[in-house]
Amino acid sequence: MNRTEFLLQMDEILGLKPGTLKGDEKLDELQNWDSTSLVSLIGLAESSNSVEISPEQVVGCSTVADLLRLAGAN
């Protein structure tokens, strides 16, 4: 899954209109951002890009761009 596709999936996870997220947003400032969104994204990364995400990596994420990097979608 590439960056554009991943951002569109993130839009859906957060209940946002397609194309809302650009990639430079801070996670804590996102509308509807909650733990369910986070675990949904981890699941998405793991299932779509076969990326295994360790606990330390998750804790280090503060922006959408960080997540994209983790998910291998940058």
Added chain:
Amino acid sequence: MPSQVPQCLKYPAVAADILRKRHSLKQELLQQSNLLSARIAILGGSTTSEIRSMLEIFLLAHGVRPEFYESGYNRYSEDVLFESPSLWCFKPDIVFIHTTWQNVLEFPELTDGEAQFEERVRREIARFESIWQKIHNDLGALIIQNNFDLPRTRPLGNLEAFQPSGRLNFLLRLNAEFANYARKHSRFLINDILYLSSRLGLDAWYGHTYWYNFHMAVTPTAAVALAQNIAGIVKSVYGKSKKCIVLDLDNTLWGGVIGDDGVHGLLLGRDHAVGEAFLDFQRYIKNLQRRGVILAVCSKNEAENAKEGFSHPDSILKVEDFSVFKANWNPKPDNIREIASELNIGLDSIVFVDDNPAERALVSNQLPEVATPEVGTDVSRFAEILEYERFFETDKIVRDDLNRADYYSANAQRSAHEAQFSNYGEFLKSLEMAAEIGSFVPIYLERITQLINKTNQFNLTTKRYTSAEVEAMSLDSEFITLYGRLTDKFGDNGLVSVLAGRIHDETVEVDLWLMSCRVLNREMELAMFDALIEQCRARGIRAIKGIYIPSKKNGMVANHYESLGFARQADSDESCQAWGYDIPESYLPKTRFISVFTKPQPVPANA
């Protein structure tokens, strides 16, 4: 379920899709009308926000709109034992306790023998029982309690399964104790995560990432499965489970086409791989029927040919197992409408199973209220696909469920008998009906609660009550409560009607009056009214106020109070109509065809 359940919640649902679409799903499901409300407290031994999110989606899909209370992380015990004010103010209808093996406080030590093992079991169970008892006594809520899943690691290897020091042995013993408690307490239900985790596999059930980062005891995928399972339980508590399964025949209940292949050409039985799968599906259906699910046939066949299929020597199902048998060349949606009409049930109480995708599509398109799962053509998958959507989940099996198939078979005999009469009164007289009517008594409380929560059509207010509320009503002298059982020469219809009202001075306000559709047009409602009048007179009550709250399904009782001689009260609005009736000095019983036996009234505790 409502008519338009989003496709992604149906089999084969993918957990990741549901998680991803949860916001849009919620918005879509909130568009439904007539949602029931439920106040659910989730008390977590781990974090529960994902479970809450998913539970909301699945409950909405079942027509239940939940309001949630969520405990803090691992405060499932403290919130109850120390009476968290926010929990007490919330007044939950249901408390779901989400504990897993990580919440066991006291696992056995390696040196433990039998005695220490038993003592640890006793202490752990006592700890949980103190929580459950306080919820029941102080909050009066129904409890849904997880049993225990198993850890992925086994320090003692296979010895874990039987050694007193084995954690697996200990957890399975705790599960047996939980089950024992559930058998003895009607307001306590188990959410079987031992099964769910086995079904998913422990590697998919638990993930280190989720535990160490978020203290989620289950993975997001498992949270979806767990929420779906709890929603199935809640659905059954609120009487939203399906009542009837309508089955095609050829290549659904047996392999082959009866009209072409004949009985002996059918694939059914142990001597053929596919035939064995059909046999097992028949056994599954037979078990559904035994516990009260109504069976009906809807098949494109000549009726005689179709019935002959059940004479196959290996057939587990027999013609008499089906309450309605439609084998003809009419469109299946027409037949299913007739089945619903003959059984007096709503289309939304029906599940239709057919191997033919064109027939499924037709029914799905023309009758969206009917659940038409995509069962495919592989009979070996049919049962698990039906189970996936928890169509027939039940919170308890009461005696009336076990007899339900008999009622509907007797109904078929009544219908045939009715055809012999041109005068309906003569027909009713010939039924030799007898009713037992009395105040709520403990032995019937489960059935009364079940009827209150399942009846939609002949139900004046569609108000739902928990069994604790029903029990409280039965013990309160400010209430008049009545149940009615009806028998006739074809059999016992069971407990079929419930009525209750609160007394205010010399008036009783009836806000609960319902009757099973299996005894419609038998004048049982008149027998109940006569009994109500008798109760009122005995207690010095001079007037009755009847409430009618229209719903999408209870139009058949819109004129109920008017037909009994009530007058509409001017100040009542359309959405909650009030009807008044002054009890005359010389009341003539309205019942003409039912011999009524009134049970002695028990004296309420606070009388």
